[in-house]
Amino acid sequence: MSGRANVKRSKPTSPPPLSSNAFQTQTQTLISAMGRKSSLLKQTLVTILIILVVYALLNTFLSPANSFSSGSSRLENTLPLSYVNSASINELSRDNMQNFPGNSAPRLKVYLYDLPRRFTHGVIEHHSMARGGRPVDDVTLLKYPGHQHMAEWYLFSDLIRPEPERVGSPVVRVLDPDEADLFYVPYFSSLSLIVNPARAAQDRAGALYSDEENQDALVEWLEEQEYWKRNFGRDHVIIAQDPNALYRVIDRIKNSILLVSDFGRLKMDHASLVKDVILPYSHRINTYNGDLGVNKRKSTLFFMGARYRKEGGKIRDLLFQLLENEEDVIVRHGTQSRENRRAATKGMHTSKFCLNPAGDTPSACRLFDSIVSLCVPVIISDSIELPFEDVIDYRKIAIFVDTASALKPGFLISTLRSITTERILEYQRELKEVKHYFEYGQPNGTVNEIWRQVSQKLPLIKLMVNRDKRLVRRGLTEPDCSCVCSNQSGTDTTL
Amino acid sequence: MSGRANVKRSKPTSPPPLSSNAFQTQTQTLISAMGRKSSLLKQTLVTILIILVVYALLNTFLSPANSFSSGSSRLENTLPLSYVNSASINELSRDNMQNFPGNSAPRLKVYLYDLPRRFTHGVIEHHSMARGGRPVDDVTLLKYPGHQHMAEWYLFSDLIRPEPERVGSPVVRVLDPDEADLFYVPYFSSLSLIVNPARAAQDRAGALYSDEENQDALVEWLEEQEYWKRNFGRDHVIIAQDPNALYRVIDRIKNSILLVSDFGRLKMDHASLVKDVILPYSHRINTYNGDLGVNKRKSTLFFMGARYRKEGGKIRDLLFQLLENEEDVIVRHGTQSRENRRAATKGMHTSKFCLNPAGDTPSACRLFDSIVSLCVPVIISDSIELPFEDVIDYRKIAIFVDTASALKPGFLISTLRSITTERILEYQRELKEVKHYFEYGQPNGTVNEIWRQVSQKLPLIKLMVNRDKRLVRRGLTEPDCSCVCSNQSGTDTTL
Numbered sequence A, B: 001m002s003g004r005a006n007v008k009r010s011k012p013t014s015p016p017p018l019s020s021n022a023f024q025t026q027t028q029t030l031i032s033a034m035g036r037k038s039s040l041l042k043q044t045l046v047t048i049l050i051i052l053v054v055y056a057l058l059n060t061f062l063s064p065a066n067s068f069s070s071g072s073s074r075l076e077n078t079l080p081l082s083y084v085n086s087a088s089i090n091e092l093s094r095d096n097m098q099n100f101p102g103n104s105a106p107r108l109k110v111y112l113y114d115l116p117r118r119f120t121h122g123v124i125e126h127h128s129m130a131r132g133g134r135p136v137d138d139v140t141l142l143k144y145p146g147h148q149h150m151a152e153w154y155l156f157s158d159l160i161r162p163e164p165e166r167v168g169s170p171v172v173r174v175l176d177p178d179e180a181d182l183f184y185v186p187y188f189s190s191l192s193l194i195v196n197p198a199r200a201a202q203d204r205a206g207a208l209y210s211d212e213e214n215q216d217a218l219v220e221w222l223e224e225q226e227y228w229k230r231n232f233g234r235d236h237v238i239i240a241q242d243p244n245a246l247y248r249v250i251d252r253i254k255n256s257i258l259l260v261s262d263f264g265r266l267k268m269d270h271a272s273l274v275k276d277v278i279l280p281y282s283h284r285i286n287t288y289n290g291d292l293g294v295n296k297r298k299s300t301l302f303f304m305g306a307r308y309r310k311e312g313g314k315i316r317d318l319l320f321q322l323l324e325n326e327e328d329v330i331v332r333h334g335t336q337s338r339e340n341r342r343a344a345t346k347g348m349h350t351s352k353f354c355l356n357p358a359g360d361t362p363s364a365c366r367l368f369d370s371i372v373s374l375c376v377p378v379i380i381s382d383s384i385e386l387p388f389e390d391v392i393d394y395r396k397i398a399i400f401v402d403t404a405s406a407l408k409p410g411f412l413i414s415t416l417r418s419i420t421t422e423r424i425l426e427y428q429r430e431l432k433e434v435k436h437y438f439e440y441g442q443p444n445g446t447v448n449e450i451w452r453q454v455s456q457k458l459p460l461i462k463l464m465v466n467r468d469k470r471l472v473r474r475g476l477t478e479p480d481c482s483c484v485c486s487n488q489s490g491t492d493t494t495l
Helices: A003-009 A020-035 A040-061 A064-069 A121-129 A151-160 A189-193 A211-223 A226-230 A311-323 A338-349 A366-372 A411-417 A421-438 A446-470 B003-009 B021-035 B040-061 B064-070 B121-129 B151-160 B189-193 B211-223 B226-230 B311-323 B338-349 B366-372 B411-417 B421-438 B446-470
Strands: A108-112 A171-174 A182-185 A236-239 A257-260 A299-305 A329-333 A351-357 A376-380 A480-486 B108-112 B171-174 B182-185 B236-239 B257-260 B299-305 B329-333 B351-357 B376-380 B480-486
Touching: A108 A151, A108 A446, A121 A189, A151 A189, A151 A236, A151 A446, A171 A446, A182 A446, A189 A211, A189 A236, A211 A226, A257 A446, A299 A311, A299 A338, A299 A411, A311 A329, A311 A351, A311 A411, A329 A338, A338 A351, A338 A366, A351 A366, A366 A376, A366 A421, A376 A421, A421 A446, A446 B446, A446 B480, A480 B446, B108 B151, B108 B446, B121 B189, B151 B189, B151 B236, B151 B446, B171 B446, B182 B446, B189 B211, B189 B236, B211 B226, B257 B446, B299 B311, B299 B338, B299 B411, B311 B329, B311 B351, B311 B411, B329 B338, B338 B351, B338 B366, B351 B366, B366 B376, B366 B421, B376 B421, B421 B446
Parallel strands: A108 A171, A108 A182, A182 A236, A236 A257, A299 A329, A299 A351, A351 A376, B108 B171, B108 B182, B182 B236, B236 B257, B299 B329, B299 B351, B351 B376
Antiparallel strands: A480 B480
16 A cells, blocks of 8 residues: 555544544644654654644634535525535635624625626627727627726626636625525626717717617516516616616616615615615726825825716816815816826825815715825715725725815815824825725725625525515505614714 | 554645645755655655645635734724624634635624613512512522513523623624624613513502613613714614513614514614514413424414404404304413413414414514414514514415405415415424524524624624714705615415
8 A cells, every 4th residue: 555545545524523632632642653763853843743734624624614514404595695505616715614603604606697798798899889899709809998887897707707716705606596695687787878989979870879778678688587586686786887877777676786886866765875885986097006105295185077067066166266276286177088097197196185076976986096096085075975884984084074164265275284294194094904995906806895795785685585575465655665874964074 | 653643644635725836845845854864655744744734824824814813904993893802712613714805704792781780680670579579689690580572681691601601602792892893782671661560550659660760761871881972872782672662762772773573663763674683572382392293283273362452453353253163263362371371382282373463563472482383373464574584484484464365254264274284294394494593592592593683784884883974964855864675565475
């Protein structure tokens, strides 16, 4: 019997129970067996190795998770985060965690719908063709065009990636829908909105791509799916990052977990903090990788963007008037262009504070540009909702000022000028701590955090699914809603 | 070197780390240094040991969990389930889990308020004294009296138990409030309601215990606590199991996570499925431990309880009229008494179905008596909310009938009679599977499940806490609520 063969066979996956005495005894036996003919040095070495091995075995194979997963509980399907039969790769290293009720958080199982191509790569193709691109043989080779609402691309790419590359993801893709906790609908709903260049609409009316037709077609397709019908779409995840995405069909998908950047155009029964997940925009200017500090940040406040906006964004023009003549302030009107992006990068990397007024809707991608620039955001947007607010205390990284105060002459700039360097450094340190949450491209960045946020919705989704199915007819006069409310009247500023 | 020792030691379950050239090189160096004078067998052995050690080191000391927890992240306090500095016992075996965002679910840290005695054991003492008991030297030795709303006792007892005895609990008690995720307020609010025997109120008006005074005093005490003020009570857990418990101060504690059995007397902005946790009543009759089957269950339907009730309970009298003359049905008017409990136990253990009509409020402890009796519940209570509905699909263990259908002459009893034995056995099997959720006394029963449910609220609580603090003044015309709604119109019956 060769030593090698011997090694292959011997696999004591079930070491003795957790009593430390048992281990000591075993260790002693092993030591004496091995050490009899050895020198003291060798014996010591072997002892240390054995102790480490025993610890590795314990650490790796004796966790309650393993003993639990072998059960065949009839409740499997209703357990919230059951990882029985999980298709996860690297189970040993990844799923080595507890499975006490409530303590376990195995990875959520997500089924990726294989949508008809028109809803995924077909949208990219249309976008390319509308810009003079030629038809291609394999549309899956087309590059998704960069824009601020491209979370849909990152999430899709993440799920189609081979499992071993999805390091640290809180979700695992399953190929059998019966195993799934949630269903992801990878429609490129935000790209679809901008397939037609603004001016092309008039030029080539005949051959135009219709986003609205695609929205309708998507929901028709969905409503035919067995797993959609099963729970009225409640266990489906749909991305609609642009505030206008899927607007036409929102009423038919409102049961689902929506991934949005903004509630500005959604009604209270369409979307909420309770049911949905707020996504950061994809930042459009480069991350600042320099040192913390204010020496290279000569201007106090920077803003570049559209001066005129609707709704909450009307304050922009008023702020321009208040600020444009201050010498340590840079406010510039500018639209999205490569050149302006370069100018904005420079401005955000060389200013202490970055102004973030509301746009047409409360949110704007500029906030995330400010964050990765370590330019302390000054947020003037009374109804803004922010991504990942359970893990990010935004008061530590940004300054909130209510609109009325911000419009008082002199208030904003004198307040900002009075903030000490030390305080600015504190903000910068915090910004640096959290900026990974806003890096879609990073291995443990935005994408994983989005999935973590989605995972946290599952218990409520499961509850609503079960409850919906047993509810009997009731003479309700009001909608049947469960809410959490804020009762604070609010402050002028968080400073 | 014995073969046995060899077997114990060699465990090649862990392949060398993926693409770690550095480790391979190191291993080679070590092997050559050690192996020069050794036999082939020894060399092989040492190689294996080294590989295992490298794996142990990697697995144990290089996991993201450790690198994360060893840092002094300034975000520690905002991370949802951070287990940094956790006071848990058996950390090696229990907390050996990943800390990738979303993958980690270390135990929630709960701080148990050391309430003035009047709110805890003082209530037991008053209850005893009102029934002729004598003053005692040490009130902590007094026995909490059994009743259907005694979850407050089980939760309190659980938290004061030594940590090693709290097997499988999803929460760990911490003694430093700064470490706590949540704060538990162990006021015996339900017992307080029944301190004065119904008739004593008139008899001894002078010396009477006042529940209302205690409610006021509790909230005054709470509102002085630093940790209450910090987050407006949002991260506090308060039990009010009896639908009347704490009714006088509910408006001042509505931000907290409430543990209730019923929303019947709570307004939408007081309590909801989103923010709060529904508790089962403590069952008052014995668990049925016999075999599944219908042979010993001769009567089709059983009910014993008050015939006349207010609100939704008005149907009780109508149901009595419909059912009391059916020969395979037992419906009896009866109040709580030891004798009646014995009769109810017998009835529930020997009937196929148990009627669960609404009482003054939608819920009643009878449901949980039915469940542990394996007597299939027939629920006629259109607005009932049920505990743990994310993990329990109640359609599998109970039959729901809407009130209108239930009152159609003949409908209910003929429907129940037509249910096959096989189907009843299916219900019974499911009942047996879930009944541990309703056993407060069991080690991994109701108490652990309640804590698990509470744990699931934490991300939303953290979000609301952070959000409340940065909200600026807004001209809102409506309350600022986040909701999840049911849009189903409901069915007649789940059968």
